[in-house]
Amino acid sequence: MATTTPTKSKRAATENAATPLSNEELLRLYKQMVEIRLFEEKCEELYQKGKIGGFMHLYIGQEATGVGTIAARRPDDNIITGYRDHGAALACGMSARVAMAEMMGRVDGCSKGKGGSMHLADINLKFWGGHAIVGAQIALGTGLAWAEQYKKTGAVTLAYFGDGASNIGYFHESLNLAKVWNLPIVYICENNKYGMWTPVEKVSATTSMAHKAVSYDIPSDIADGMDLLDVYAKTQKAIEHCRNGNGPYFLEIVTYRYRGHSMGDQRAYRTAEEIKKWQADDPIGKFEDVLLKAGIDPTAIDAVDDEVKAMIEDAVAFADASPFPALDEIYTDITIE
Amino acid sequence: MAEIVPMPKLGFDMAEGTLLRRIKQVGEAVQKGDIIAEVETDKATIEVEAYLGGVIKGWVIDEGKTVPVGSPMVVIGAADEAVDLAALGGGPSAAAKAPAAPAPAANGAPSAGKAADPAAVSTPVAATTETGRVIASPVARKLAADAGIAISQIVGTGPGGRVVKRDVEAVVASGVKPVAAPVNKPSVAAPVAPAIAPVAVQAEDQVVPLTKLRTIIARRMHESTSTVPAIYLTIEVDMAAALNLRKQINGLVADDRKASVNDLVLKASALALRQFPNLNSSFGGDQIVRHGHVNVGFAVAMEAGLLTVVTRDTDAKSVSQIAAETKPMIARARDGKVQPADIEGSTFTVSNLGMFDIEHFTAIINLPEAAILAVGATKDVPVVKDGQITIGSRMKMTVAADHRVTDGAEVAQFLQAIRKNLEEPLRLML
């Protein structure tokens, strides 16, 4: 990889290690993580060039969380998340072209340019969107889960949020209702240590997100967000719990946000050492080791890197070529009738 | 220090006035209280008194010109004082004698403007804002424009004198078409807008523009008949005793205090009004305002039209006192020189056509009053008394009353009370 952000594998391991996934699947997930990383690095560049506007929140550092959890879902399981949503969108299978067009406010974007960075969604992928009112997606996800329960589809809903959102009313009202109604939902708290620019310990009564689930009598687990396989395994277990009609489940994934809360973030609230420490544990580099250990040829990994780079360039070209929506488009899709 | 005397506000609803005559000329000395001008308002011609003494330094407006209340009219200053009338917005005639001197810094009267071609200036009758904009509702403006009627020529009956829809409709219905510029050019047939019921003007016809008074009468009468659900009741009065008493009183007092039949009727009505406060009231939409004073007005016929002059606290005055007041008021009205106090504040009106030998008629309620008394002539008629036909003096009176305020039975009793006061005229003396 040519990017500077991920800490690459030393490519020292050679033995074949057993994983729960096929090599093909491992490569696919690796590709997804790289795609997210490169997509976002490109977005950073385009933002600085003025091609992307608004608020933009980068997922860099948290790729294993999105990719690992979504890898564990059945295709009809629901995904809903907050404003830091690029990773989930791409992991759900949204094409980089469509995502990039939306980032740039173009007509070919997933939401026809009306949503932007914080509001990517694709109903066909059962990706119910990024939602930018903090914590709202926890409530909306609870409703999605209720509909699945009512329709007896067996589908489980994965609702993502950060540690910051665990302090909002929606979080508590949702967990309570999900428990009372026994809803099939996995609440996934991506604990990236900061709610906006404030460390979690300054604003949360407990730094353990999983503890918060205890008061609602919801079973929970904690996963290492820098380790895709750990995330994957624990998500599988959580989904299984819900699918079997046991009600909601709470999964705290400890991860780290390399970038700031949003673009223009000065990052003065944390030290370079801290960032470096986490980057040493980079989820992509770590997963590359897994691939190598699984006996995947390094050239195949390099080929994926190159493929993704080309894909991102193609996405930018596609988005650039896509027109802005017609001005009259503001009057469409407000109500149905 | 010279002072600008503005067009005075001579009535609560006066928005503008026309300077009819400059009584004091430039250079003449005036005392406080001297009459300096005659001003015509919507209602009457009124003499304007100086509220300060000095010398007339100059007239700011020409005779015949109409200006909003508050506009500079005349400047009074010290004899040796230099005043720049041009700076006060006076016309050329006013400025003629004005010595060239630095303009006083503040005169506060920018609206007077430079005198324009008098022919192009209309004489608006509608209420206007301080900036001269006619106060009219948008729909009234539109209807007037559609009908080719100058909005400034319509008298508004809405709040604050606003010209409202009904005012325009009344003008349209009347078939008269006021326009802003003079229309009496015989060679040019004035276009008649289709919205007005057209009045065919033949060559031999004379077109007489409506005077202000006539305009007011037209508007008021229309308003009354179109908005007031009136009831009419007539009663016959034996006037023998009253006429006898009148003769006796008039034998005792000087000419200027001699009572007319009308004065007796005013007094008799006033006493009855005290008994029936609903007839001495005004209909106020969701309330009835019963007036504390009994001020009986009466209609005075003049060449130009009709004017109601007012006797105040009529119930509390003697007949000869009433007579002493009414005579000069009638004279002032006929001379076109009534004072505001002569014509404002009536709470009930008497209209008497007895002097024209009219036996019986109905009158139109003078809004916002609740009733009006129409008095006919006293006639000698054969009457049956104790089985014998004898000659009696009889007078018919008709009340028109606002049925929103009062009902037939009450009006009947009111009429009976007036009759009783006249048939037992000592009651008028108590």
Place this chain on the structure above:
Amino acid sequence: MTTLTIAKTIATALAEEMERDRNIVVLGEEVAAFGGTYGATQGLLDRFGPDRVKDTPISEGIIAGAAVGAAMNGLRPVAEIMGINFAFLAMDMIVNHAAKVHSMFGGQFRCPMVLRTTSGGGRQLGSTHSQTVEHLYAHFPGLKVVSPSNARDMKGLLKAAIRTDDPVMFVEQATMYSEKGDVPDDVDFLLPIGKSEVKREGRHCTVVAYSKMVGVSLKAAAELAKDGIECTVIDLRTLRPLDMDPIVDSFKQTNHCVTVEESWAMYGVGAEVAARLYETCLDYVDAPIKRVATKDVPLAYSGPLERYALPSVDDVVKAVRETVN
């Protein structure tokens, strides 16, 4: 035609719709076992079972949130928020999500939900429980806001609200539940959302009201007619979309308008109606448009004080007289 109370009309309309479409579910505080605080969901639990009629915790945010999420995912929830004053706790979900999920995601999601709630004062509940604030919700594109004035309209409009694919705030006046009216028996009796109705015709003044104030306005109109002042009374029925057509038609005849609302006048429904009339009908204005509304104060508990603050028949009569004068 059957004579029903408004509470019973709502319960009947809900039952008929639930019978017709299995995706319709009812949720809210006390809606199931208790039958609704105002009895408007009486009998539904017995008839449709606990999967379709669900009691919730006292958690307005998640009542609305679950309803929006479920509506996006195929259900047609009818959520009850016990009072519009409590709906402030759900305001984010209503205005930021229900109103926006369709447009913000380029039309991908739908939110066919009804949020029923009560509004209005007159019950001596103090200032926080007595507000009339549905117009706040009508501010937001993406929502429909319906507030019927009588039993028949309750049925026709609630059914229409349930059947539309858009989110609807359905606002019931809290003192009207026991009012009776003739209600069509037809299970498909629908009234269009976004259509005002002329309730009475007169040539002097156009009176515009909705919900409880329609009745107040009709009483005032009867009173005024005794003095020969004839009013057209128009029931908005829907605050968004707002149907101005009959108002404009009437105003062009009467040239006078009085608006009547139970909320405060400032930034209210009357202000909107008046602004639109001034924008579109300036040449027809004969007098300033008057707004009758609750006095600009928080409502007091004490009965006489509360009544004094709320708009009355007399207030409407007075306003009409003033404007037509």
